[in-house]
Amino acid sequence: MRALRTVQNKTDRCGGRYIYVHDLPSRFNDDMLKECRSLSLWTNMCKFTTNAGMGPPLENVEGVFSNTGWYATNQFAVDVIFSNRMKQYDCLTNDSSLAAAIFVPFYAGFDIARYLWGYNISRRDAASLDLVDWLMKRPEWKIMQGRDHFLVAGRITWDFRRLSEEEGDWGNKLLFLPAAKNMSMLVVESSPWNANDFGIPYPTYFHPAKDADVFAWQDRMRKLERKYLFSFAGAPRPGNPKSIRGQIIDQCRGSKVGKLLECDFGESKCHSPSSIMQMFQSSHFCLQPQGDSYTRRSAFDSMLAGCIPVFFHPGSAYTQYTWHLPKNFTTYSVFIPEDDIRLRNGSIEERLSQIPPEQVQIMRENVINLIPQLIYADPRSKLETFKDAFDVAVQAVIDKVTRLRKNIIEGRTEYDNFVEENSWKYALLEEGQREAGWHEWDPFFSKPKGESAGDGSTGSSAEAAKNSWKNEQRDQK
Numbered sequence: 001m002r003a004l005r006t007v008q009n010k011t012d013r014c015g016g017r018y019i020y021v022h023d024l025p026s027r028f029n030d031d032m033l034k035e036c037r038s039l040s041l042w043t044n045m046c047k048f049t050t051n052a053g054m055g056p057p058l059e060n061v062e063g064v065f066s067n068t069g070w071y072a073t074n075q076f077a078v079d080v081i082f083s084n085r086m087k088q089y090d091c092l093t094n095d096s097s098l099a100a101a102i103f104v105p106f107y108a109g110f111d112i113a114r115y116l117w118g119y120n121i122s123r124r125d126a127a128s129l130d131l132v133d134w135l136m137k138r139p140e141w142k143i144m145q146g147r148d149h150f151l152v153a154g155r156i157t158w159d160f161r162r163l164s165e166e167e168g169d170w171g172n173k174l175l176f177l178p179a180a181k182n183m184s185m186l187v188v189e190s191s192p193w194n195a196n197d198f199g200i201p202y203p204t205y206f207h208p209a210k211d212a213d214v215f216a217w218q219d220r221m222r223k224l225e226r227k228y229l230f231s232f233a234g235a236p237r238p239g240n241p242k243s244i245r246g247q248i249i250d251q252c253r254g255s256k257v258g259k260l261l262e263c264d265f266g267e268s269k270c271h272s273p274s275s276i277m278q279m280f281q282s283s284h285f286c287l288q289p290q291g292d293s294y295t296r297r298s299a300f301d302s303m304l305a306g307c308i309p310v311f312f313h314p315g316s317a318y319t320q321y322t323w324h325l326p327k328n329f330t331t332y333s334v335f336i337p338e339d340d341i342r343l344r345n346g347s348i349e350e351r352l353s354q355i356p357p358e359q360v361q362i363m364r365e366n367v368i369n370l371i372p373q374l375i376y377a378d379p380r381s382k383l384e385t386f387k388d389a390f391d392v393a394v395q396a397v398i399d400k401v402t403r404l405r406k407n408i409i410e411g412r413t414e415y416d417n418f419v420e421e422n423s424w425k426y427a428l429l430e431e432g433q434r435e436a437g438w439h440e441w442d443p444f445f446s447k448p449k450g451e452s453a454g455d456g457s458t459g460s461s462a463e464a465a466k467n468s469w470k471n472e473q474r475d476q477k
Contacts, residue, residue, distance in 0.1 A: 002097045004405055014091035017398060020099035020140065021086060028106045028131055029083065032114070039113050045074065052379040053080030054207050064274040064281065066217055069208045069378065072273065075297040078154030078188060078203055079107040084379035085390040096140040100398040101148055104183070106131050108153035112160065112172050120167055128160075128174040136179055146182040148401045156189035156293050157197050158465035170462035184400065186393055189295040191461070192319055192424035192445045198396070199320035201374050201389045202297035204304045205273050209378040211385050218368050221306030224281050229257035230310065230352055231283040233276055233298060234291075235264045240467075244289055244312060244341040248348070252287075255349045259283060280305035284360055285334065285352050290316055292467035303332075304375065306368045308360070310334045310352070312341065314441045315424075322427035323396040324373050324389060332366040 007016035032039065039045040048055040054071035073081075083105045086092075093099055108128070115124045135141050135149070153160065160174040174180055181196050190197040208214050232252050237243035252260035261279050263270035270276060276298075280286055286302035287310045294315035302309055311317050311333055318329045329335060336351060355363075372386035387395070407414055415426060416434045424445055425436035 001409070003100055004402070004409075006098055006100075007402075014093075016100055016402065017091040017395075018093040018095075018098045018100050019086070019089055019091060019103055019394065019398075020093055020096040020101075021103045021105060022135070022138070022140070024105055024131075025134070028111075028127065028134075032107050032110045033080065039110050041117055043074070045110075045113075048072070048074035048077055049080055052084040053077045054203075054378065058205060058273060062274045062278065064278045065205070066213060066220075069213050070205050070273075071207055073203045073205055073207070075202050076109055076113070076154045076188070078200065078376075079109045079152060081154075081203055081376050081379055082152040082186075082390060082393075083107070085376065086394075088379060088382050089394070090382070096143075099148070101150060101394075101401045102140055104131070104135065104149055104151040106151050108151060108160065108174060108185070109155035112153075112155060112174075116159070116171065121162070121165060121169070121172070124162075124172040125174075128172055128177060128180070132177055132179040144182075144405075146179055147404055149182070150184040150186060150397045152186045152200070154188055154203075156295070156465055156468065157185075157187045157191045157194070158189075158293060158461040160185070160187075161191065161194075161461065163462070170466055184397055186397075188297075189293055190320060192315060193421045195418075195420050195423045195426075198323065198393075199295070200393045201300050201321060201324055201376075202295070203376050204297075204300050204374070205277070206304055206375050207378045208375070208383065209381040211383050214372055214375075214383065214386055218371060221281070221368050221371075222365070224306065226282055226284050226307075228259040228279075228283040229255075230285040230287055230348060231259035231261070231279050231307075232287040233261040233263060233270055233279060234289070234296075235262065235270075237292075244338050247341050247344075248287055248289055251348050255347075257349060257353075276301060277305055280307045283307050284364070285310050287312075287348065288316060289313075289338075293461075293464040295320055300374055303367050304371055306364055306371075308333060308363045308367055310336060310348070312336055312338045314444055319424040319428070319441070319445075324392055325370070326366075327428065332363055332370060 006012055006018065009015045033049050036046040036049050037044060050056060051071060055073045056071065058065055058070040058072055060067050086103055096102060111127045112124065135146065157175065159171045161176060162169050162171045162173045175185060175196060183196065185197045186200045187197050188200065188202045190199040232248055234245060236246045236249055249260060252258040259279055261269055261275065280302045286307040288296065288299045289312045294313060299309050299317060317325060326332060336348065372388055373392045375388055376390055377383045377388040403414060422436050425439055429436060
């Protein structure tokens, strides 16, 4: 009640926006950074944890970037970027009874990264169990049993959803712990079938320190000459019979208006941020099929370049980033169902070339206008007029907790007949709708959660997570 009442205090600019941050023992965060060499088997994460998690600055040698604000950011560095942004948040409080939400600065993604390969399940689970034990003893926890708590992990949800106690099973069980089911976990890819995780953008290379940097970048993306109709940066997945990447690569090779950046073995331009961004800046549309799991960082890199994304599965963006992307996906993207590619129902070039130029112009403008809320500003500063990905996520958590508190006081629930297996549907409901019924995307999410990460195109969720790590290993080699 006290936290809710702060909203009514019109003289308090932070009313309804206070965040309380737990002062966790350093073993849950800073100590991991001191041992940064152990954070990945194949990548020296020490350079990527510099500059508040943004990594080393990128030089604008080829003129693809701006002269400032660009960094070689690791796609899994959100743990530390988000925590450092929180230190700059303008409505922090030491009084948890005023807080609209409570932040837990546990580096969950870095924690699991240390122990995924070659460690038993008790080692993989140790920090998560220790964290929950620590939180549950705190007076702040007892008020709502953790339902006002949130934490961030820069990894895909499948790394935290081990289904069994078998040593050979993948990941840890953080998100299946009873206490963690009460908390909200912000991850770069969430589960369609679970209610306790939420998708937030992968970090891009751009971390502006001031609003002028964002305005200048947006203007530049508007004026670019784009010589390719569509482009794709990625590698085939020959080991995955359901993957459509092979067909997409073939279509790029066979098109005079398509551009392909192959990311296969050996020296690859895909590891060069400037090569990737240059191609995206030269393209009207950027193809974003599933990676090893539903999502890929590339979708955000391409939108940063003002390139209209083309998705082939709703789990790649539309059901993932509901806080950061418009519900009406046709305003900023193109959707081509995977089966259209598998069954060769018309070519991608054909489909995209039929979109009128004025419509392309409108869509690109919508993408460029989305840029601020898809990027993480420099954690050492704060944008003044723009809300970045951090701001959007924090406000969404606050809104979620506020709704929950009001519902508790009024003795009601947010939805009628809530079914957790249909979690992906609820954020897509229109204002005032209280029940999730049939949806045209049901076939994409029809497999039981223990069996598959969606329609089977990524195999099991654990396999999807494992493959993403294997490809990380391959990239480093």
